[in-house]
Amino acid sequence: MIYKVISKKEFTGFIDALVRSNSSFGPRQVDNDLRGNAVYQFQPVHSVDEIAFDYSATASSAKHFFLPFQEELSRFLFHDGDWEQQITYEANPVVLIGLRACDISALNILDDVLLNGHFPSPSYLARRKNSFVIGMDHLPLADCFCKSMNHHTVTTGFNLFCSDIGDHYYLSINSSKAFSFLREFETRDPNYDDNCMLVERRKRIQNGFQTEIDVTALPTILDIEFDSPVWEKWGDKCLNCGTCAMVCPSCYCYSLTESFATSLNGASREKKLYSCNLVDFAVVAGGHNFRPKKGDRLKYRYYHQHRGFAENANQQICVGCNRCGRACLAGINPKDVINDLRMEKESCMTCASSSPRKI
Amino acid sequence: MVEKLKIASFDFTCCEGCQLQLTNREATLPDFLGLLDVRNFREISSERYDDYDIALIEGSISRQDEVDRLLKIRKQAKILVAFGTCACFGGVNSLKNKLPVKELIDEVYPGMTIETLPVRKISDLVKVDLFIPGCPVDKREVERIVVNLVKGSQVKLPKYPVCVECKAQLTTCLFELGEICLGPVTRAGCNAVCTSGKTPCLGCRGPAEEINMAAFLELVKERRLNLDDLQEKLAFYNAFEPFQNHEA
Numbered sequence: 269m270i271y272k273v274i275s276k277k278e279f280t281g282f283i284d285a286l287v288r289s290n291s292s293f294g295p296r297q298v299d300n301d302l303r304g305n306a307v308y309q310f311q312p313v314h315s316v317d318e319i320a321f322d323y324s325a326t327a328s329s330a331k332h333f334f335l336p337f338q339e340e341l342s343r344f345l346f347h348d349g350d351w352e353q354q355i356t357y358e359a360n361p362v363v364l365i366g367l368r369a370c371d372i373s374a375l376n377i378l379d380d381v382l383l384n385g386h387f388p389s390p391s392y393l394a395r396r397k398n399s400f401v402i403g404m405d406h407l408p409l410a411d412c413f414c415k416s417m418n419h420h421t422v423t424t425g426f427n428l429f430c431s432d433i434g435d436h437y438y439l440s441i442n443s444s445k446a447f448s449f450l451r452e453f454e455t456r457d458p459n460y461d462d463n464c465m466l467v468e469r470r471k472r473i474q475n476g477f478q479t480e481i482d483v484t485a486l487p488t489i490l491d492i493e494f495d496s497p498v499w500e501k502w503g504d505k506c507l508n509c510g511t512c513a514m515v516c517p518s519c520y521c522y523s524l525t526e527s528f529a530t531s532l533n534g535a536s537r538e539k540k541l542y543s544c545n546l547v548d549f550a551v552v553a554g555g556h557n558f559r560p561k562k563g564d565r566l567k568y569r570y571y572h573q574h575r576g577f578a579e580n581a582n583q584q585i586c587v588g589c590n591r592c593g594r595a596c597l598a599g600i601n602p603k604d605v606i607n608d609l610r611m612e613k614e615s616c617m618t619c620a621s622s623s624p625r626k627i
Numbered sequence: 628m629v630e631k632l633k634i635a636s637f638d639f640t641c642c643e644g645c646q647l648q649l650t651n652r653e654a655t656l657p658d659f660l661g662l663l664d665v666r667n668f669r670e671i672s673s674e675r676y677d678d679y680d681i682a683l684i685e686g687s688i689s690r691q692d693e694v695d696r697l698l699k700i701r702k703q704a705k706i707l708v709a710f711g712t713c714a715c716f717g718g719v720n721s722l723k724n725k726l727p728v729k730e731l732i733d734e735v736y737p738g739m740t741i742e743t744l745p746v747r748k749i750s751d752l753v754k755v756d757l758f759i760p761g762c763p764v765d766k767r768e769v770e771r772i773v774v775n776l777v778k779g780s781q782v783k784l785p786k787y788p789v790c791v792e793c794k795a796q797l798t799t800c801l802f803e804l805g806e807i808c809l810g811p812v813t814r815a816g817c818n819a820v821c822t823s824g825k826t827p828c829l830g831c832r833g834p835a836e837e838i839n840m841a842a843f844l845e846l847v848k849e850r851r852l853n854l855d856d857l858q859e860k861l862a863f864y865n866a867f868e869p870f871q872n873h874e875a
Contacts, residue, residue, distance in 0.1 A: 298797075298799060299799040299803075299804065301799070301803040301804060302803065302804055302805035307799045307803065309797045310797075311797075327797070327799065327800075328794065328797050332795075337794075337795035338795065504839075504841075504842070505839075505842050505845075506839065506842065507788070507790075507811045507812070507838075507839050507842050507843060507846075508787070508788070508835075508837070508838070508839060509787070509788045509790035509791070509810075509811045510787055510788075510790060510791040510794070511790050511791075511794055511800075514790075514791060514794035514795060515794060527771060527774070528774045528778055528780075529658075529774075530655045530658040530659050530662070530770050530773075530774055531655075531658040531661075532629060532658075532662075532774070532777070532778075541795070542791075543787075543791070546786070546787040546791065547786050547787060547835070547836050547837045548786045548787070548836070562839065595794075595800065597800070597802055597811060597846050598842050598845075598846060599849075
């Protein structure tokens with residue numbers, strides 16, 4: 269990693285040059301909600317003044333730039349009683365501006381699952397390699413809990429990360445591409461004061477969290493609480509609408525559909541991002557549904573998010589952005605569900621006897 | 628060569644907009660028509676034959692002569708399709724059922740003799756083999772289903788609600804803008820065409836599978852949204868009739 273400092277004015281020029289010559293996306297205000305708060309999304313940007321650098325959080329994550337909500341995986345052509353499969357991994361280069369540390373952590377988790385497993389995803393790889401990710405730090409929002417997940421800072425998975433130190437940005441440069449781009453702009457090596465400012469900034473972020481979730485031993489607790497009534501309680505609230513998984517930066521489950529072309533001389537295999545809360549997520553051939561109950565479907569989302577699967581070494585995949593909690597119309601959020609589960613456990617512990625004596 | 632589907636399209640109490648969708652999506656229209664042997668479809672041809680296998684029924688039933696005609700079609704058709712929201716649920720026409728028939732005639736056709744019945748959905752009268760909801764139907768979905776019928780593969784509609792498709796378009800949730808939207812309880816497949824244009828979903832595709840109406844009512848109440856507005860929206864296409872007895 270190389271560290272540089274750039275004035276905000278010069279930074280603006282740098283970003284402007286970048287977005288003017290590349291297909292770029294950054295946070296933009298798209299609405300005001302009924303409480304008067306700005307709603308942001310990662311949207312196309314064509315000049316630097318379109319970017320809301322002071323944004324709070326985007327309603328949806330940046331996941332879809334790497335895992336589109338819908339994509340054609342392959343195409344089949346039928347001819348002379350035979351067939352031919354066509355697969356392309358074309359991904360147009362994109363510049364993504366303003367991702368938070370948690371968003372980038374989510375990409376690193378997706379890398380683990382989709383690139384480092386037994387069957388790497390070529391389309392994900394193409395998109396990941398063809399993206400230029402610029403991260404920006406921020407002071408935590410009232411409901412951010414990424415510190416609990418240890419994702420409030422990030423050291424890898426981006427090209428450039430910008431920490432706000434007043435009149436300047438403290439740049440962590442993580443790729444030769446970013447280094448070469450920046451060479452055309454005025455930067456300097458960080459001095460003692462800059463380093464102090466960076467430490468101060470990090471402290472402010474670190475100490476700014478109002479929401480914390482105790483995730484110690486959570487995978488074990490989830491295992492113990494497999495039959496907890498807590499799941500049914502929260503499941504009863506769930507609308508099964510899949511919103512949580514759609515806005516999540518790390519949910520990657522999907523459905524696969526193969527369909528004939530209307531001409532019948534070909535077919536297409538299409539992938540759609542799905543959610544474990546959707547009613548037919550666990551329906552198998554023949555129509556049996558392994559998870560017909562709402563509470564079970566919700567439980568498995570928490571299991572995947574907070575206990576992890578073998579494919580990512582049982583690491584939690586939740587990064588603590590709370591987008592799911594904000595978007596859930598039924599008021600279901602990780603903090604309340606996990607605390608509820610812990611309460612369940614703790615109330616049981618009060619009646620337990622003291623530790624077994626040594627024999 | 629595939630065997631073409633011997634198909635006929637019939638309109639009842641409706642605007643004929645769903646049938647018109649059959650001629651939409653020009654890019655694949657020749658391929659689409661290539662799968663069909665159109666026996667009866669007055670919007671595109673004056674030729675009429677009575678030997679069809681598949682009957683698309685558009686509209687709801689609101690007159691005795693419609694009942695007779697529908698029963699006759701049912702006898703001929705191997706597969707009878709409720710085509711569009713009116714056929715599937717009664718549709719907007721069902722608003723008629725809120726008032727006594729006589730009052731309606733006096734208002735719309737004062738002094739005239741009109742023979743009319745309360746509006747019914749197709750499945751109130753005949754067995755329906757396939758439902759294709761939508762106001763209007765989505766041509767992509769119709770195309771996919773026609774291809775499934777030609778190839779003998781399973782016909783499926785999305786089981787999940789509109790929110791999935793709405794979120795994929797990064798639409799701001801209409802509840803966040805203070806509106807009541809039926810997206811969370813309505814069957815997807817429309818690609819969230821209304822909500823992504825900032826118009827709340829009125830549920831034209833009917834309820835998604837195993838919806839949680841109790842939680843949905845709770846959400847409307849908790850946000851202190853207008854319960855009359857909710858009832859009006861649920862009743863708009865008559866698609867949520869089985870769920871409307873919930874205490875609101």
